[in-house]
Amino acid sequence: MNQEFEVSTRRTILTMLKTQGNLAVSEIAKQLGITEMAVRRHLNTLERDGLIDSRLVRQAMGRPTNLYFLTENADELFPKNYHNLTLDLLGELAAEAGELQVQLLFERRKDKMIGRFEEQMRGKPLADRVKALADIQNANGYMASWDTAEAGGYIINEHNCPISQVANQYNHACHCELLMFETLLDANVQRTECLVKGGLKCSYTIQDK
Structure with missing residues (x-):
């Protein structure tokens, strides 16, 4: 067989x-x-x-x-249609209350995640904060890895985006992720590559303030 x-x-x-x-x-x-x-x-x-x-x-x-x-x-092996349901609901919200309300929804999600994870970052050196953030993103399905950057600082790479279908239509989701990274890491963070914009991964460079 x-x-x-x-x-x-x-x-x-x-x-x-x-x-x-x-x-x-x-x-x-x-x-x-x-x-x-x-x-x-x-x-x-x-x-x-x-x-x-x-x-x-x-x-x-x-x-x-x-x-x-x-x-x-x-x-998890069987087909799911979560992203279509999410997009339908966001579309209804935008039609009923305007695009600003959709953006506020992403802002609230960002603030909720910061509140959930900021305690894990408090008092740690930047390298440990970067590692902790990569672990958090891994647990949420982003297939994240981190490393030191040749020019100094650190890099986080995300090889998967669980919310790509939503982020394709609502770019504010990506903006909120960047703000979340900056807040949790208490560092200067720049996105240099983005899956939603045709990149092979989402890549972030991180420098201490």
Whole structure:
């Protein structure tokens, strides 16, 4: 059995659990037309990867059986339409109250994030603040890295933008991110490359004040 087929089979099992709910090994094997031993091998891999879990359920007759179900991690594998919903809501707000209200919404989000993370920065040298900010952005899906700059100071690179669809239409989101960086780092920050504007990454140079 080649690797591509095995990955496809595991994907099929995940889809079955998504659409049908909790399933036993026997039911999965019956639907796929493969042995229960083969199913268990796939389930072991999916469980190891944190995509499924199981619970023991007592039957009216016979021995208890394990039912398998998706974890929250697996939910991220399926299509999402969050950005379209967000854009629709922002569009409604702009039409109802004007573009200024949309900008104020991004400002409030920026202030909320500053309030959430500024304690992690307080009293630290700039290098530690840069590292902490990169960790924060990584946790939020930005695939961020940081390094020292040849000309002095530091660089933060973000290789992914989870809000790119929103930022494409509402550039104020990028402006607020830059202001957030400046406030949290208490430093001079300049964006030198931007994913939304066709760059390969979002890149920030950081100099102490």
